[in-house]
Amino acid sequence: MTITIKPPSKDEYTFLQKVYENDSRKKVRKRANIILYCINGLSFIDIAQKLYCSIKTVYKWINIWNKKGIGSIVKWRQTTSWINQVKRRNALEKLITVSPKSLSFSFNSWSLVKLSKFFSKLLDYPISPATLSRDLKILGLSYRRVQDSFILKPVDYDIKRACLRFIERYCPPSWRLIYIDEKGPIYSMRYSGNTWSFNQQYRDARQPTRRKVNFLGGYDLKVKKLSMIPMEGNASTYFCDAFDLIRLEFLTTDYTKLLIVLDNARIHTSREILKYLNEDK
Incomplete structure (x- = not known):
């Protein structure tokens, strides 16, 4: 079986590398690795041997990549539209300030409802205020309104794990x-x-x-x-x-x-x- 892979853009290639290095899902990392190996010139046989999979599987994901692009390979909530994702993240960063008094994240003039709507757009899937509130509590983060700021503040002593999980899910x-x-x-x-x-x-x-x-x-x-x-x-x-x-x-x-x-x-x-x-x- 021979097939020519569609060359990725610079952003897509960078994102594939990040997914391969950081994604917690083994299957997603494997798909990204297949595409990266093929882009770098490895044959289907070599890829199958390296990743302990069949040549048919390699062919399948290369074909899907050529037809549908990165979103179908990664199937990640943050990859529906790569260009729009970057724009949304840049927009979010402009809205975020760091409060020197509370040493916590502040969202200027944002309520929990507005924040959940914005995260829904940012992550390309619906997030209700109740879901966001639950996640914040699970991750050891409390939220409160102070004048015109929406503050997220860690309350759990196991800060490292909680904040890593929060960053992975929500943060630019x-x-x-x-x-x-x-x-x-x-x-x-x-x-x-x-x-x-x-x-x-x-x-x-x-x-x-x-x-x-x-x-x-x-x-x-x-x-x-x-x-x-x-x-x-x-x-x-x-x-x-x-x-x-x-x-x-x-x-x-x-x-x-x-x-x-x-x-x-x-x-x-x-x-x-x-x-x-x-x-x-």
Whole structure:
């Protein structure tokens, strides 16, 4: 059996790779892998041997790809229309702000009903307010209205698993979360260009009654440096020696992890930008 595969667009090829690497469904990963192998020039026999399937199966999915495209291969709620999906995600990102006070996600002027309608359009399948509310509770996230903002806030101690599941189901790829040593609270985080920007609060472990101090920081992918600057006053008494060794783990939607170890952190003046050496482990 011979057949020529229809070449994918750049976006489709990138998305196929992400599906193969990240999708939790084995069958979907296998379909994406068949298409990727064929695009890269492997024969049907080689593909069948590598993936432990029949040549007929390989032929079937190549034929479906040629006729119907990526949506029929992946059958994922976020792939009905790739171009529209990107546009919707970009639109959603513009509506999202990070609240520096609550350190949680805010949806400006959005109620739970409006949010469920928007997610329905974003994911290309209906989501009722009750379903969204249930998912938020299952994932350990609470929601509330504060003036004109819709706030999602983690309430479960098992933050890592809950937020990964929430990101996988609802969030655009630019959303990021951060936590500290599985002991501290979750912190909001965003990615813009080549800089990770986030707002955090640290408390001196030896003096827990003292007020928290806000820090504005970012991780620059180009120079691989984490920078932080205190937003109010001289924060040396709150940060110095309180955390001799802090490990930050960045959770991303493609499940890659970036470990940064902050060793002997020091703050001398409120305007000084701190830079820490990145140590991969």
